[in-house]
Amino acid sequence: MASFRDLPTEIPIFPLADALLLPGGRLPLNVFEPRYLAMVEDALGAGRLLGMVLPDQGVQRTDNRSTIYRTGCLGRVASFSETGDGRYLITLLGLLRFDVLEELPDHPAGYRRVKAAFAPYRADLEPPEGDTVDRAALLGALRPYFSARGIEADWAAIEQAPTPDLVTTLCMVCPFEGREKQALLEAPGPGRRAELLTALLRIDGAGPASGGTRRTM
Numbered sequence: 001m002a003s004f005r006d007l008p009t010e011i012p013i014f015p016l017a018d019a020l021l022l023p024g025g026r027l028p029l030n031v032f033e034p035r036y037l038a039m040v041e042d043a044l045g046a047g048r049l050l051g052m053v054l055p056d057q058g059v060q061r062t063d064n065r066s067t068i069y070r071t072g073c074l075g076r077v078a079s080f081s082e083t084g085d086g087r088y089l090i091t092l093l094g095l096l097r098f099d100v101l102e103e104l105p106d107h108p109a110g111y112r113r114v115k116a117a118f119a120p121y122r123a124d125l126e127p128p129e130g131d132t133v134d135r136a137a138l139l140g141a142l143r144p145y146f147s148a149r150g151i152e153a154d155w156a157a158i159e160q161a162p163t164p165d166l167v168t169t170l171c172m173v174c175p176f177e178g179r180e181k182q183a184l185l186e187a188p189g190p191g192r193r194a195e196l197l198t199a200l201l202r203i204d205g206a207g208p209a210s211g212g213t214r215r216t217m
Helices: 034-044 119-125 135-148 155-160 163-173 178-186 190-205
Strands: 010-015 026-031 049-053 071-082 088-104 112-117
Touching (some): 010 034, 010 088, 026 034, 034 071, 071 178, 135 163, 135 190
Antiparallel strands (some): 088 112
């Protein structure tokens, strides 16, 4: 990617409920709406960068558009393919977070744009921490959480995964509520994010079991 000082001050954004992108994470997306197809095409021709933001579902929509949280994550299109019916299948690699300074007029193609401030999150570009995470506590909370939700997992792969990658992946794939996902995004650093993740797993793991199984990892 470009150096930090070359990051754009204006970026397109993709507001998508439940789709959390974190620095270092990989988010697959199936893009089919015309405005977001145009956004991806424009991004592919201009650094492959776009921002993911979560809608604030606790705030009523205005003018048929969602209210967004003010912190998101910049992603780079790491891979893409076009389907026979005109969709894009892309994978975003999370780079660093940003704060929304101002929402700009929509692009003529219809997608949303913002002025973004990356400076508060420059540390996101540094190698992630691993030694500050209580891995035993995290895995201890994960088992009952998966059991309560009928989630089947490859435990051998989980045990072998590097701790920073495991924390990032769990934050992104676990079916937390939007406000919980936003709290994970806004956590000051990987260590605090892991603590919050462990707490959420413990709280939700204490709930009633749900039927069915699905594989997440």
